[in-house]
Amino acid sequence: MSTRPTEEAPINPQVGSKFFSAPLEIRQMIYGYIFPYGVHAYLRQGKLHSSACVEPRANGDYDGGERRDESSDWRTPGPIWSRRLQSSWGPHWKCEEVALSMGRSWEAAGDADMVMLRACKRMYIDIMTFIVDIAAVHVTDLDTLGCLLQEATTVSPGTWTVSGYLATALPLVRNLSVVLRLPLTTCKILESSSDHGSAPTSTTNATAWFRLCPAIARLKRLLRLHIWLDHDGESSWSVVNERAILSPLTALTDISGLDISVSLPHLHHRYETPERHFVKQWPSPPFTIERRLRQRYHVVETDPGRFDVSYQADFPYLYNYYRDLSEDEVE
Numbered sequence: 001m002s003t004r005p006t007e008e009a010p011i012n013p014q015v016g017s018k019f020f021s022a023p024l025e026i027r028q029m030i031y032g033y034i035f036p037y038g039v040h041a042y043l044r045q046g047k048l049h050s051s052a053c054v055e056p057r058a059n060g061d062y063d064g065g066e067r068r069d070e071s072s073d074w075r076t077p078g079p080i081w082s083r084r085l086q087s088s089w090g091p092h093w094k095c096e097e098v099a100l101s102m103g104r105s106w107e108a109a110g111d112a113d114m115v116m117l118r119a120c121k122r123m124y125i126d127i128m129t130f131i132v133d134i135a136a137v138h139v140t141d142l143d144t145l146g147c148l149l150q151e152a153t154t155v156s157p158g159t160w161t162v163s164g165y166l167a168t169a170l171p172l173v174r175n176l177s178v179v180l181r182l183p184l185t186t187c188k189i190l191e192s193s194s195d196h197g198s199a200p201t202s203t204t205n206a207t208a209w210f211r212l213c214p215a216i217a218r219l220k221r222l223l224r225l226h227i228w229l230d231h232d233g234e235s236s237w238s239v240v241n242e243r244a245i246l247s248p249l250t251a252l253t254d255i256s257g258l259d260i261s262v263s264l265p266h267l268h269h270r271y272e273t274p275e276r277h278f279v280k281q282w283p284s285p286p287f288t289i290e291r292r293l294r295q296r297y298h299v300v301e302t303d304p305g306r307f308d309v310s311y312q313a314d315f316p317y318l319y320n321y322y323r324d325l326s327e328d329e330v331e
């Protein structure tokens with residue numbers, strides 16, 4: 001969303017508006033149709049911004065082939081498919097294109113939603129109240145999460161800019177979605193730090209994750225926390241120690257009334273171990289785990305400046321085969 005209404009003029013209560021004369025419940029039902037999947041919060045030039053989420057199945061089984069555009073063949077990615085496959089927004093790659101105004105078809109849909117936010121300050125506050133009370137707020141990087149949590153301790157209402165309002169409103173969120181596609185090296189650092197029983201010392205995403213995850217407890221109104229995790233390498237998810245990566249969540253599991261769920265890629269049964277992975281035969285963790293298909297198409301640099309697509313099948317290997325069968329054939 002563009003953050004254009006930044007003037008510090010007083011907020012017009014719009015007392016003559018028929019829309020605002022409708023009960024709050026009716027207005028929130030309308031907002032629910034406009035923002036069915038919530039909004040994204042992200043940093044741009046050091047300030048918080050928001051944009052519409054346009055992905056209805058962020059926890060779905062996607063292999064990356066659905067991101068291919070008409071300029072790419074299956075072996076050689078064009079710039080668009082290449083960028084999408086490497087997107088740190090993971091399953092929200094369409095939402096990234098909306099946020100960064102990349103001119104795709106779904107941007108028009110997302111932008112049309114956000115036009116309502118630009119109507120007036122009263123409308124903006126009304127919608128943001130709906131979002132923090134009812135809808136989901138998606139965060140796809142640790143810098144934004146850190147900003148949101150930092151603001152949670154320094155709320156200072158009064159000044160009115162869109163970014164400033166976001167900074168005070170978002171810490172009141174009830175439904176937070178954290179989507180992290182971490183570098184594989186970061187996952188390895190987290191594992192080694194956990195082995196030594198200490199937080200990582202390097203100033204990386206690993207440090208931020210160990211620091212920020214327990215700090216989510218500062219969000220006093222939070223009722224639902226959903227975490228989507230993956231690494232950005234071609235290797236199976238099973239190469240990482242998911243118990244180590246999710247160990248900072250332990251600090252949140254004692255919070256009364258907080259529902260925590262985690263979306264992780266499928267494990268490869270040959271490589272899973274109960275010491276490193278949440279396997280079915282062992283006691284369940286104090287949060288819900290959902291498994292999904294992992295991205296299989298990856299961009300690799302085969303020669304300096306030359307990029308190809310690498311397809312790495314992962315467990316379950318026959319997923320694509322069965323997906324393409326008709327129901328009659330399955331029977």
Ligand SMILES: [Zn+2]
Pocket residue numbers: 040052053054055092095138
């Ligand atoms: Zn999204």
